[in-house]
Amino acid sequence: MNERIRNILTILTKRPEIKMAELTAELGLTRRQINYAINQFNSELITQKIPSIERNHAGDFNVPLEVLQMLATQQKQTMIPSDDERAALLSMFLITNIEYVSVDHLSEFLGVGKTTVAEDLKRADQLILKYYLSLKYDRVKGYQIEGSEHKVLQLLADLVKRYPVFKREEMLGQLSIQVSKEEVIHLIHNMEQMLHLSYSDESLEYLKTTLPLLLARGIAESKLGAADFFEGEVRDTPEYRFLNVLIKETEWQLSSSYLEWMTLLFLISNIFEKKTTQEFDSDRRLKELIHEMVTNFEQQTFITIEDRENFERRILNHLRPACFRIKYNLSLGVYSLDSLIQDSNHAILSDLMKELIVPTENWLRRAFPNDELDLLSYYFGFQLSNQHLIKKQKPRAVVVCTNGVMVSKVIRESLEKLFTELQFLSSFSVRDFYQFEVDYDLVFTTIPLETDLPQFIIDPIMTYKEQISLRYRVLNELGINEVDQSVDRLLGIIQKYSDVSSSKELKEELQYFLLQEKQDSPLENTKVLPALTYYLKPNYITVIEEEILWEDAVALACKPLMDNQIITEDFLSDCLQQIRQPNYAGYFGEKTCIPHTTVEHGIQREGISLLISKKPIAFPNRKGIQIIFPLSFLDLTKHLKAINQIADISTNQEFLKELFSKNETKSIYQFIRHFT
The missing domain is CATH 3.40.930.10 (Mannitol-specific EII; Chain A)
Incomplete structure (x- = not known):
C-alpha cells in the first residue's frame, strides 16, 4: 500500500460521506489520481478476495468491513514503540515478572532482535538507576530488577504517568496476564459504590491502567511471602477497609503492604462527585486549612462565594487526594494542563494559588509542584464558574461485538470520535458483558442483548447519516440532547414564512445540521482573559x-x-x-x-x-x-x-x-x- 492510497483511506474510513470535490481539495490531487489510486487498491483487494471500495448514488464512499479489519491489523503491526518507549516497556516487563527474564523473553515481548534488546537494556538501566534500583544479571537465568520494593512501585506509577503506551490494551494484556480488565473495572465500580462517590474520568483511566500492573507484581510477590515494605498511614482510611473486604472476594492474594499501596492508588485519585456529606476525623485539619484558603481567596479577588459550605466540601474532595499524592510523591496520569487552564479561563488563578497554598504546604512539610498547583487552580476556578451548573460526569459505555477483537477496536474508536460526551471503558464479548454489565451505563452492540441497560444496535460500518442518526438517538435517550426544542422552533419559523413540501424530511435535515454544528463547534479561544x-x-x-x-x-x-x-x-x-x-x-x-x-x-x-x-x-x-x-x-x-x-x-x-x-x-x- 503506497502513501497516496494510505492518505485516501485514512480520510474515507473516518468520513465516508466526503464528496469527491472535498477529497481532491483536501489531498491536493485530481479526481483522476484519486480514482486511479482507489482502483489500484481495489485490484489488490480482489486478489485477496476482499470486497472493493465503492461509491453509492449519493456520492458517499462505502468502505467494506473486511477492509477495516485489514487496516486495523496493519495498524497494529505499524505501531512500533520508540527507543524510550521500549526501554519503559522493558522496565515494566521486569517489574511485572518477578522471576529472572531471559534476553529471548524480552526479544519476543518487544518484537525486536537481541542486539536491539541489548541497547534497550542499557537505556532501562539508566532509567531505573534514578530510583536507586539496579539490573541484576545472571548468565544462566537472565535479568531481574533489584532494590527497594517501595522504589519499584514508585517506578511503576511513574512509568504509567509518563508513557501512554501502557494504555494500549494489547500491551496491558501482555504485562498483566493474570488480571483481566473486566475484573479491574468491576473492582473500581464496587469501590465507588461502597464509598458513595464517583472518580473523575482521568482517575478512572489511571486506575484502569495501574491496578493490573500492580496486581501482576503484588500477587506474584505475595505468594513468595513478601516482607512488609510500606510505612504509610493509610490503614485508618475507609478506602483501606473497603478494599480489604473486596479483595477477599477475589482470587487475588495480596500481602498487607501491597494492599496498602493499592489503597494509596485510590486515595490519590480525584473524585468527580461525592454522594454523601460524611467526613472523617483525619480530614479535620485539612478542612480548617481550606476554610482559611477560601477566606483569603474572597479577600483577594472580591468574589463572594455562594453556598460556601458546599464549595469547601468540593475543594476538600480534590485537595485530599492531592495531599496524598504530594505526601507520597506519586503522580496521577497525564493531564493536558495547558489546555485545561486555557479552556477554563482560569490561567490567572495559578499565581494566586501559589500564595493560598502556603499554609497547606507548611502542614504537609512538602511543597506543591507546579502541575498540582495548575490542577488545583483549574479545579478552584471550575467550581466557581459552574456554581449554577456543575458539569455532569460522562456516562460510561461499553462496546459488545461478535466480529472479533480488531473490528471491536475499530467500532470503539469510531464511537469515541462520535460521542465525546461518553466515556468508553471497554470492548467485550457477549459472555464477558453479561458478567460485568452492572459496571456500565449503556451499551453499543452488534447483536440484541438481554439487558436492562440502554442498548443501541449498530452496524460495524455506518454511513455519515447513520452516525448522525445514532448520535441523535443516544443523546436523546440519555437526556443530554438540546436539539429537539431548537428544531421545533426553527421549523415553526420556516413554515411561517414559506411553503414546506415535506415537514418530516426538513425536520430530519435540521436535526442533522444542528447535531453536526454542535459536535464540530470550535472551542472558544480563551487563552487570554478579556481586558x-x-x-x-x-x-x-x-x-x-x-x-x-x-x-x-x-x-x-x-x-x-x-x-x-x-x-x-x-x-x-x-x-x-x-x-x-x-x-x-x-x-x-x-x-x-x-x-x-x-x-x-x-x-x-x-x-x-x-x-x-x-x-x-x-x-x-x-x-x-x-x-x-x-x-x-x-x-x-x-x-x-x-x-x-x-x-x-x-x-x-x-x-x-x-x-x-x-x-x-x-x-x-x-x-x-x-x-x-
Missing part, C-alpha cells in the same frame, strides 16, 4: 464635578449598565447594602470602589461602567473615593484580568493624576485602553 476595555465602553463612563452623596454616586455609576439592560435595580440595592457593612472590602487603594454582587442579584449580562468624581466622596468605610467601577459578571473568574488592571490603575498615582485632568469620556476611554 478591562473589553467590558468598559466609552458610553459607560460618567464624569461629575459637583459634590454628591455616596449612594447617589453608586446609583449614577450603575446607570449606564441599567440603561443597557446589563443589570437591574436589584444589583444596585444589593451593592448599597454591602457597602453599608462595617467589613466591606470592595475598595482598591484610597480612591477606588468596585461595587459587585452575585448572579441572582440582578446580573443579566457582563459589563463594567465607570464614574469619575473630581471631588472626593465620603463612603461608609473610605473617605476619599473618586473612582467607582461597578462590575457585572456571569462567570465569577472571567473578570480577573480586568480586576488586576483596575488594581493597577488604582495604585498608579501618575496615571490617576492624568486621569482626573481629563473631562471627555472618549479621551478617558482611550487613555485607559492605552494603559491596559
